[in-house]
Each structure stands twice: as structure tokens, then as C-alpha cells.
Amino acid sequence: MLAGFFLHSAEEGLLFGILTLGVYISFRVLNFPDLTVDGSFPLGAAIAGMMIFRGVNPFLTLPVAVLAGALAGLMTGFLHTKLKIAPLLAGIITMICLYSINLRIMGRPNISLSPYLGHKTVISVLKGLNLPLENIYLIPLVFLLIVLVLKLLLDLFLHTESGLAIRATGNNEEMARAQGINTDTSKLIGLSLSNGLVALAGALFAQYQGFSDIGMGIGMIIAGLASVIIGGALIRGRTIGWITLGVVVGAIVYRLAIAAAIKWGYDLGFKPTDLKLLTGLLVIAILAFPILRAKMRTKTARLPGNSTIRK
């Protein structure tokens, strides 16, 4: 029973791995704290929900979600590069606009997707294929395959001339422009790619959990950021391939940590509604950890005769 609970979380983690790859592009590669994510994740979910509700092939929802997410990223990029609005504000503006847009798309605050109502999702279609593989393994394997393919494609892209231009833009804008890189274009490409992935994660997640909800984006950027940081701490490679692997692993570990918090937090008196608070506290702890550790080290180093000095 417990194993099933955590397998479920790991599956969620794989889907969040896609979102986290997106967050990695904006936060780490472009050095652009992009809050659009809280709107583009439910955007993907809303599109999937609306299309499936109307009987469209569920696989078709995925490219449409990617496209819509990319457009959302493009809007944030436009606000920042052309209208010179600060990154955080540009993302928040798009996020707020998307709230209404998502409601428009769904026509109501939530859509339930259930095989009992005759809705076909990516998940139900895959399960219906009767592959020589038990369904309990099929779904995580498919998710793993999707996230790995996306990871490898992203790795490859970041090593192309365009990808390198985007990395240089995030690292040193003056250098990038002096080397003939159009930094505005870099940001637009990076942000649309990032939010395209986030919306894809949203579309898949809605189908996995069986509903789209207007509120399902709240705190997604924090979850993504936490996953990126956890991944960076667990896998300390310097090359892109290792970093993106860390990003995916971080997402899974993050989901498992949240699952554990739900499971055992209940016994400690926490309620399910405390989840966002716990998430926030967890992220604070993760962000504060390196600073606190450094402070601890300098303190111990100052003590006379302490062996840490000699290290």
C-alpha cells in the first residue's frame, strides 16, 4: 500500500520533471526568474481538459499545449525585452492574464476527465492498448521515456549554436552582445521553450490526475525551483547532461518528500491544506542551507585550535 503511494508520487515526479526542465531553462540558463509558470502550467491543463471534454484525440492536446505555453512565454519575453518591464513583474503580469484566459478556455473553474464519462486521456488510451506489460509499470515507464527524451533533446539544443547563444545571454549579457548575439531573441526563445515544456507538463498532469483545475498552478514555480536546487545538490556534475539529469531527479525527490510530508505530517497534526505552507518552509530551508552552512563553518574555523582550520 505504502509502495503504491510512493510509486504514484514518483510518477508525478516524472511529470514534474518536465516542468522542472522548463524552470531550469528560465531560472538557471537564462538567469530570468520567470513566474509565468504558475499560469502556463494550468494553461496546458486547461487546454487538455477542454479538448478532451470535447472528444478530441488526447494526443493532440500535447502539441497544442506546448504551442500555447510557448506563446505565454513569448508574451512575458515581449513585456521584458520590448517594453522593458522587470523580469519578475513581466512574469506576474502574464500569469494574472492567464488566470482569466484559462477560465475562458475551460468555461468553468474545473473539468473532470473520467473514463466513466467516456473521456479518453493519454493514460486511458495507453492502458487500453493491452501491451504485454502490466499497467502499474506501463505508466511510469512511458513517463520516464517522455522525460528522458525531452532531457536529451534539451541537452542537444543547449550545445547548438543557438543554445550556446542563449546560455551566453544568461551568463553575461554584455559579452553576448559584444559577440553579436541578439540577447532579446535569446530571451524570447528561451522563455517560450521553457513555458512550452511547463504547459506540456500541465496537459499531461491533468490527464494523469483526471481533472483540470484553475488553481492547480499555484506554487508551481516554487516547486520547480525547489526541484532544480535539490537536483543540483544531489548530482554535482558541471556538464549540461549531468545538470539536467539532476533537475529531473530533483523533481522526483521533491515529490517524494512532499508525499512523505503528507503521509506522516498528518500524524503530527498537519492538515492537507497546510501543504503549500510546508512547501514554502521546505524551499526556505533548502535556500538557507548553503548560507547557514557557510556561517557555521566560519564560526568553527575561528575557534582556536580547531582542526577545521587545517583542512
Next chain:
Amino acid sequence: MLKTRRLSKIFFTGSVNENLVLKDINLNVPRNDFVTVIGGNGAGKTTFLNLISGVFPPEEGRIEIDGIDVTNLPEHKRASFIGRVFQNPLLGTASSLTLEENLAIATSRGKRRGLSLAVTRKKREKFREKLRTLGLGLERRLHQRVGLLSGGQRQALTILMAVLSKPKLLLLDEHTASLDPKTAQTIIALTKRIINENQLTTLMVTHNMEQALKLGNRTIMMEEGKIILDVSGKEKEKMTVNDLLEKFSQIKKKKLVEDKMLLV
């Protein structure tokens, strides 16, 4: 190669802090000229270079590079004609990218950046060869991140990157000012060699008068946003730092007298 006509730059236009930083700069730099630019703080040297490279637009005037009017061309488009090295060694390279990735970015300058692999085996060989000419052992560190290099090594790499795609114009903005004297010497020697080998038209800003006279075939002095001295050829070769200071104070005095006449 470089022509500026009545080039002016005003900072904080329309505010109480309005500041006319450059006034009617007319400069004509023929091909293969190596011009050193000197002047005190606030003379407008860096502003002048920034106008040429397109960091900001001028309020008035016109800039031509190799007969092309670039006055309204954005910075990244102008970069295909211009190689730049900055005073701060951290500015010219991307620290989280490897040496070969930085060099790959420089080779693509002025070209369309597509979806082909940025660092190929062929390019890597070329980079290794180019780095070997620096004599700093960097050819063995192609896979390392640039953030691990020292200031001098980064500046040497920046120079290499600036000239890798044969610019029409090389702009050096006090590029040895933040290095220790010995490293600065190495970088100056390297600069000289690379400019000679590639026959580059160069503008080099420096605070060091001796260096300004020793290097290049022409020296201009700026003061309060104007070019107040322009010497080249034999005249420059004969000139000493003392001559330069003498000239400077003469011009200053003359200006002071003119100002007084206005007031009387």
C-alpha cells in the same frame, strides 16, 4: 575605416544633471591605423568607444565603418564588424561556459546561429591551435569553464575572441588597467603581436601616456568631450611624455584664457 561626423552624446537630457559628454567629435581613422586614445577621467574616452560599438545611440552625428553608416545599427549587429576588449576581464567572456564554447560563440559572430553543433571536432582543433599561439598553456584547458581562469588569462582569451572572426575594427578599452604590471606587460605584447599579424584597425584607450606614445602610429588626446590633440607619424615618434604634458597644459591655458575673455 572608421569615420565619425559631428558626434555628440548627452547624458540625462532635459534634467538638471544634463551632461554633454561628447561634443562634435570628427575623427577619421584610415585602414590599418593603430590609434591610442588618452585623456583624464571623464574626458569621454569610454563613451566614445561605447558610441562606436553601439551600446547607446548618439544625440547627434554619424558613425561610418568601412563606408557603411552604422549610426542606427543595434549593438549585436555592429558586432560583426567590431572586436571589443573591456577593462574588466570578467566582461569579455562567459564564466560558466567552457573555453571552447566561448571561442565557438566568437567564431559565429556576424553569422546566423543555427541548430548545428556549436563545437565540432574540426573547430576544436582550430581553437587548440589558436590558443597555443597565446603561449599560456590554455590549449590544454579547452573543456574547463572560463570562470576558473585568472584575470590575465581571461583577458588574453577575450583578445583572441575579439579577433577570431577578423573584425574591421578592434576597440580596446583600458584592457590592461585591472591587471598586475607583469600580466599587463604580457597582454600588451600579445595585443601588439595580434594587431600586427592581423593588420587590424585599432582604437586603444589607455591611462598610461608612455604606453600611448610607444604603441601604435597615432595618438589622440581627449578632454571634456573633445579631441584636443591628434599626433601621428614622425611627430608622434619623437614625442615624449613631457612633451605631451607640455602640450596638454598649453591647450588648457589657452582655453582658460578664452573662457576669461568670455567673462570679461
